Amino acid sequence: MLVVGAGPAGASAAYFCARGGLNTILIEKNANIGDHTSVKIDSSPNINLDEIIRKYGLPVKNRVKISKWYAPSGKNFTLKSDSGEFYFKRGNHGDSYENIVSKMAIENGTKILTGINLIDVIEKENFEKVIVKSTTNELIIKPKLIVAADGGSSFFHKFVKKEDFKILAGYGISGYDFTSPDCSSIYLNSELLPGGYFYVVSCPNGLSSAGAVVDASKLKGDVKEYFKKFVESTDNLSELLEKKCVTSFRGFGYIFKMEKRFYKNLIFIGDAGGFMDPLLGYGMTPAILSSYLAYEVIKEGLEENMPVHSFVSEYDKKIKEYLNYDRYYQYREIFEQMENKDFEWLIDFANRLNKRIDLSRFIEGAFI
Numbered sequence: 001m002l003v004v005g006a007g008p009a010g011a012s013a014a015y016f017c018a019r020g021g022l023n024t025i026l027i028e029k030n031a032n033i034g035d036h037t038s039v040k041i042d043s044s045p046n047i048n049l050d051e052i053i054r055k056y057g058l059p060v061k062n063r064v065k066i067s068k069w070y071a072p073s074g075k076n077f078t079l080k081s082d083s084g085e086f087y088f089k090r091g092n093h094g095d096s097y098e099n100i101v102s103k104m105a106i107e108n109g110t111k112i113l114t115g116i117n118l119i120d121v122i123e124k125e126n127f128e129k130v131i132v133k134s135t136t137n138e139l140i141i142k143p144k145l146i147v148a149a150d151g152g153s154s155f156f157h158k159f160v161k162k163e164d165f166k167i168l169a170g171y172g173i174s175g176y177d178f179t180s181p182d183c184s185s186i187y188l189n190s191e192l193l194p195g196g197y198f199y200v201v202s203c204p205n206g207l208s209s210a211g212a213v214v215d216a217s218k219l220k221g222d223v224k225e226y227f228k229k230f231v232e233s234t235d236n237l238s239e240l241l242e243k244k245c246v247t248s249f250r251g252f253g254y255i256f257k258m259e260k261r262f263y264k265n266l267i268f269i270g271d272a273g274g275f276m277d278p279l280l281g282y283g284m285t286p287a288i289l290s291s292y293l294a295y296e297v298i299k300e301g302l303e304e305n306m307p308v309h310s311f312v313s314e315y316d317k318k319i320k321e322y323l324n325y326d327r328y329y330q331y332r333e334i335f336e337q338m339e340n341k342d343f344e345w346l347i348d349f350a351n352r353l354n355k356r357i358d359l360s361r362f363i364e365g366a367f368i
């Protein structure tokens, strides 16, 4: 098995596969794992994830069951959720998700090559050879199966049909406290954050991470300016952010549809498979879930000596069952039509309704 890219998806896939007894190589183009992203906390919803996290001892910094949703006026609705969301530390620190899971993959027998870039493939009935390059060497790997986990602009996209949907632009800052339990706050404002939102992952002693997300097609100027403007115009935020910030981060989330998530002896996982959620841009949950589903299908296929083509298509079927985003595209369509007065109404309505019924149950049902 050759896994390309040691982000959360690739590190997880390599770990699951090596632990399951498969001969696994993981290649990463950067010299250090996690260099491709900043140190920050990514929060991501618990959608069929807690069992995998528990069973495989995946490194979660926290699990939070409360989120606060703010209308532009500051009115808010507190959502108490049974399933909750997980906080994952990202980046090149030794205790980030990708670093810990890569170490777990090595302990289970994965060979990791860093500072290695995939430069070419030799394709016949399958991808027979993969040519990779370090600063000093060129190597040829002959994999039985390739798992593409090389992010939203994967080397392998040229082989498949891909329909671009949306790019989300993000800018944020991180503090130093990544562990204490607290809550996520999400601020909605269609004028200051078109097609996006502002979030704060807080903790009792300060800040974990905060960021602005904006639909890139609606951006006028730098997304950092949207972050600054939102902070300046919102009570309580500037004080919290000024004191605790230690790093900043920025980037784009690529949301696209793929006709199928396999090609020959190759399967796509994580952002490379277009698994970022089209509504809010969460990518960690689907990165881990898609890597797990890939592992299950590969292990079963190899154990039963099935031809590679039949089990990679099995992966696509499973993906459609577990990571079906049809509803999320519809939610996004509605979200984009909402104006500030609609957010005010929504938060008011949620609060009024919540006095009469347990609304969390319904909201969870709609998303999970």
Ligand SMILES: Cc1cc2nc3c(=O)[nH]c(=O)nc-3n(C[C@H](O)[C@H](O)[C@H](O)COP(=O)(O)OP(=O)(O)OC[C@H]3O[C@@H](n4cnc5c(N)ncnc54)[C@H](O)[C@@H]3O)c2cc1C
Residues within 6 Å of the ligand: 004, 005, 006, 007, 008, 009, 010, 027, 028, 029, 030, 034, 036, 037, 041, 042, 043, 044, 045, 116, 117, 118, 149, 150, 151, 152, 155, 169, 170, 171, 249, 250, 251, 252, 253, 269, 270, 271, 272, 276, 281, 282, 283, 284, 285, 287
């Ligand atoms: C600003 C921002 C904030 C975000 N916040 C959140 C959040 O709060 N919650 C959440 O759930 N998600 C969030 N996301 C999305 C989340 O970061 C991604 O969904 C997640 O990183 C996907 O993991 P991945 O392993 O699929 O891809 P990546 O993390 O992109 O990893 C890909 C890896 O492949 C390597 N690579 C690339 N090309 C090659 C090659 N040719 N050869 C070898 N290696 C290669 C890269 O160096 C990298 O290590 C955010 C994204 C951005 C941009």
